[in-house]
Amino acid sequence: MKLMAFNGSPRKKWNTATMVEHALEGAREAGAEVELVNLYDLDFKGCSSCFACKRLNRKEIGVCAVKDELKPVLERVREADALLVGSPVYYGTESACTRAFLERVQFPYLNYADYDNSHFPRKIPTGLIYTMNVPESLLEPLGYPVTFERTRAFLARHFGSCELLLSMNTSQYSDYDKYETGFDKEAKARQHEEQFPKDCQAARELGARLAKGYQG
Ligand SMILES: Cc1cc2nc3c(=O)[nH]c(=O)nc-3n(C[C@H](O)[C@H](O)[C@H](O)COP(=O)(O)O)c2cc1C
Numbered sequence: 001m002k003l004m005a006f007n008g009s010p011r012k013k014w015n016t017a018t019m020v021e022h023a024l025e026g027a028r029e030a031g032a033e034v035e036l037v038n039l040y041d042l043d044f045k046g047c048s049s050c051f052a053c054k055r056l057n058r059k060e061i062g063v064c065a066v067k068d069e070l071k072p073v074l075e076r077v078r079e080a081d082a083l084l085v086g087s088p089v090y091y092g093t094e095s096a097c098t099r100a101f102l103e104r105v106q107f108p109y110l111n112y113a114d115y116d117n118s119h120f121p122r123k124i125p126t127g128l129i130y131t132m133n134v135p136e137s138l139l140e141p142l143g144y145p146v147t148f149e150r151t152r153a154f155l156a157r158h159f160g161s162c163e164l165l166l167s168m169n170t171s172q173y174s175d176y177d178k179y180e181t182g183f184d185k186e187a188k189a190r191q192h193e194e195q196f197p198k199d200c201q202a203a204r205e206l207g208a209r210l211a212k213g214y215q216g
Contacts, residue, residue, distance in 0.1 A: 004034075005020050006083075006101060009088045009095060020129065023127065025207065027211040029208065062121070063078075083155075083159060092143070122214075129165045130166050135169040136169070165206050
């Protein structure tokens, strides 16, 4: 069982990366081989709309024709038994880099002739983690659940299943005194000490579930 995880934050030690790392620990403990890809390390763009992956006479099904640093990663995704994508919320949705990755990793598997039959060769479980600044009370008013569910449902459609995990009210800085902010600094610190470890534990459990493979 090989789990591939993707950190869609430019920061390699902060909230998203920490959640992803805990999920990887859970997967490792459950016996999975794991690989972490920091998406911001790679030089790639989103889908170029070349439609090579939709040509009737194409040699390979489910393969993106774009040759860049994401290509070998996409080749490994094809062999993976589980996927995990973590992203910070930027302007109410995934970071731009995560969005570009999701286009590239999914579109070749989208079967235009039969939407219910993905071109991905088998069914695998996936996980989707979002970390965000806003507290839970603002999720609905800002319309976030609709966005998160849309991305979750696309991953489930393309790969088999997808579980969503949220970490809210994250700390953006280690020292709020050094940056402009309207937040209650003490409440942020409390949240980080009390809630974030619970979120990390939930990520660890998600990793362990992904390591069990596709459960239907
Ligand atoms: C460009 C930018 C846009 C952001 N937009 C939002 C947003 O719309 N909603 C939100 O809740 N948090 C927003 N945030 C905060 C991050 O989502 C949050 O701090 C996240 O946990 C950061 O993840 P990281 O620590 O892994 O980088 C934004 C941060 C940045 C840098």
